[in-house]
Amino acid sequence: MNETKISLSEQELKMVEDAGIILTKNRIIEKAGLLLAELQQDYYTVLQKPGINLPGEIQQSSPKISRGENYEGLPYLILDYPRYFTRQDIFAIRTMFWWGHFFSITLHLSGIYKINFANQVKNAAGILKENEFHISTGENEWSHHFEKNNYLQLQMMDEVSFDKKLNEGTFIKLAKKYPINNWHVVTGMLEKDFKLLTGICSG
Numbered sequence: 001m002n003e004t005k006i007s008l009s010e011q012e013l014k015m016v017e018d019a020g021i022i023l024t025k026n027r028i029i030e031k032a033g034l035l036l037a038e039l040q041q042d043y044y045t046v047l048q049k050p051g052i053n054l055p056g057e058i059q060q061s062s063p064k065i066s067r068g069e070n071y072e073g074l075p076y077l078i079l080d081y082p083r084y085f086t087r088q089d090i091f092a093i094r095t096m097f098w099w100g101h102f103f104s105i106t107l108h109l110s111g112i113y114k115i116n117f118a119n120q121v122k123n124a125a126g127i128l129k130e131n132e133f134h135i136s137t138g139e140n141e142w143s144h145h146f147e148k149n150n151y152l153q154l155q156m157m158d159e160v161s162f163d164k165k166l167n168e169g170t171f172i173k174l175a176k177k178y179p180i181n182n183w184h185v186v187t188g189m190l191e192k193d194f195k196l197l198t199g200i201c202s203g
Helices: 010-016 019-047 112-123 125-130 159-167 186-202
Strands: 064-071 074-085 090-098 102-110 134-136 151-153 171-179
Touching (some): 019 064, 019 074, 019 090, 090 112, 102 112, 102 186, 112 186, 125 186, 171 186
Antiparallel strands (some): 064 074, 102 171, 134 171
16 A cells, blocks of 8 residues: 555644534535525526517526536536527526636627627627636637636737637637635626626627
8 A cells, every 4th residue: 555645744634633624615615606696686687677688598598506526626616697508509608606716707609609699799899808808719618717728818819819719619708707805896796797798799
């Protein structure tokens, strides 16, 4: 038996003896879930307002909150609303809490929705840049981190590069992140940008 693989360091031993660490983590995850549930209600209210004109299957979709323990080794929660997923076509606005990293909001378009909404996204380049959105430059549409190999800030792109990115590949993802230390005000920030994204797709 290789004891070095199973032995604990002094720090690890102190942590495994402290049940409070996991109990505190569980409380935080529970509160993050409540935060997303509150946002779900706020988003629903936004979607009912005059001027929001999304396709019926999207407008009428039901929200879903998913939870996991291991996105790159760390816990996360995701609210998908509105959401419409098929094998070929995706329209989703995804709100994520990722432990140790950020909150984020993402507009995810593929298939027919990429085709139908690309021009509206193109026309909104200015306001998306002003509001510090990023565009996915990665090949994996299910990757959520904001490293340079996955997202690029729109302020760093010229019009030609932006248009080219919208037209290539099989999906478009526009995303923005918010520091976790904005916890007490982040719902307002997320709702504001949710209104922005739904407005762009309704234009």
